[in-house]
């Protein structure tokens with residue numbers, strides 16, 4: 001079915017309200033953390049308690065401008081930063097406002113990110129009672145010495161305790177974020193981290209390779225030779241281990257870096273543990289982002305919010321939308337992006353949705369460029385679409401360049 005979505009104007013702000021005929025995913029950014037991890041270049045500020053009231057007020061204003069009664073929301077993701085540094089009442093109030101302003105579907109996935117060691121039992125219980133049904137914990141490693149190297153403010157024991165507490169208060173859909181390729185990490189260390197994580201029994205695991213971002217303390221330590229990273233071959237072996245070990249213990253590898261528990265028919269409350277929110281991004285569906293530096297993509301139009309906190313607050317105080325950049329996505333760019341994101345999925349981009357959306361098939365768009373990638377073992381053709389092989393995933397940037405350059 002062709003996805004037809006439209007953006008309409010409401011009130012006095014151009015394109016303020018968002019209306020689509022399809023449910024969308026809503027992201028809320030909370031840019032505060034207790035402390036800054038050594039590898040982090042996300043938009044997040046350590047401390048900042050004195051800014052909480054102003055930020056929440058601005059977020060409320062943005063929400064009031066963007067959400068409309070007709071809007072259907074299939075997923076809410078409160079991320080950051082560390083959203084749970086905010087007073088819990090502020091978070092539950094935020095959810096109430098969203099539910100009052102738009103139609104949150106009855107089976108909507110509602111996720112919040114939290115850090116082990118700082119989130120309390122009371123907070124978790126209140127959030128669960130307020131309708132949050134998915135918890136994403138930043139566990140990162142199953143070894144305390146790596147948590148220290150990353151400047152994380154928690155231990156593995158605290159991950160275990162927070163996980164058990166979350167279960168006790170009712171969470172039956174928990175994700176653990178993990179990072180591999182850490183300074184001085186070996187394949188044995190990473191194997192042990194995976195075994196430790198799966199022994200806890202989360203419904204979802206996100207396993208990303210460490211990116212050392214310019215300007216972070218970790219990059220400085222690396223440049224000064226105070227730490228060293230595993231070799232490219234070692235990191236590749238860790239990546240391949242994810243794809244081998246996790247499916248062997250009941251997880252479905254559904255996206256390059258993401259694994260979802262396969263529900264057992266009798267016991268599980270959910271029929272699918274893939275992250276519904278992120279599937280909106282990977283399937284190139286519409287999403288709305290609210291908060292500092294949040295991005296939105298609705299009906300072929302994409303915009304990004306201001307990333308300077310004062311500018312963001314001032315814009316909303318003076319009745320303006322806090323938009324910094326905005327573009328209409330051309331069909332060529334849209335097709336390239338949909339293929340690029342779809343190839344992150346193990347099943348590849350959906351060929352029916354692609355054709356319905358763009359009026360041309362994947363084969364027509366990709367042409368003969370797929371041939372050398374198929375014969376080279378980087379791509380696989382199945383069920384009318386293309387997927388990356390494990391070999392292709394290891395060099396996905398090169399594969400995507402080969403495939404998509406003519407479109408960009």
Ligand code: SF4
Pocket residue numbers: 032033034035036037040041042044080081082115138
């Ligand atoms: S908790 Fe997350 S967002 Fe906050 S500093 Fe650490 S990595 Fe960055």
